[in-house]
Amino acid sequence: MHEFSIAESLMEIVLEEATKHRASKILRVKIRAGKLMGIVPDLLTFAFKSLSEETIAEGAELEIEEIPFQGKCRNCGFFFSIGDFFGICPQCGSDNLEIEGGNDLELVGLEIERSEN
Numbered sequence: 001m002h003e004f005s006i007a008e009s010l011m012e013i014v015l016e017e018a019t020k021h022r023a024s025k026i027l028r029v030k031i032r033a034g035k036l037m038g039i040v041p042d043l044l045t046f047a048f049k050s051l052s053e054e055t056i057a058e059g060a061e062l063e064i065e066e067i068p069f070q071g072k073c074r075n076c077g078f079f080f081s082i083g084d085f086f087g088i089c090p091q092c093g094s095d096n097l098e099i100e101g102g103n104d105l106e107l108v109g110l111e112i113e114r115s116e117n
């Protein structure tokens with residue numbers, strides 16, 4: 001279950017960002033995850049929730065946006081996005097494809113509450 005280690009590094013980044021912005025509470029966390037990461041959103045949410053217990057991220061909502069990966073045809077150089085299916089090049093029909101992107105995880109949004117002082 002690699003979602004746990006992903007959630008761990010995510011939590012680290014989130015808490016660091018939150019500290020920078022003097023957050024007293026984290027309300028919502030938005031991430032973008034490449035399809036190639038093979039993340040199961042439910043598992044990641046579960047892992048995130050258990051790690052956030054007794055931190056300022058407790059109760060925060062995790063929003064996961066899945067990013068499809070890109071394919072490039074080695075035969076004709078055509079770029080296209082692939083859904084869930086590893087297909088063939090839509091332009092020339094070759095199956096000699098290169099897969100690009102899709103294996104990043106990016107923090108794109110953080111909603112926080114600030115402590116008044």
Ligand SMILES: [Zn+2]
Nearest residue numbers: 073076089092
């Ligand atoms: Zn092609």
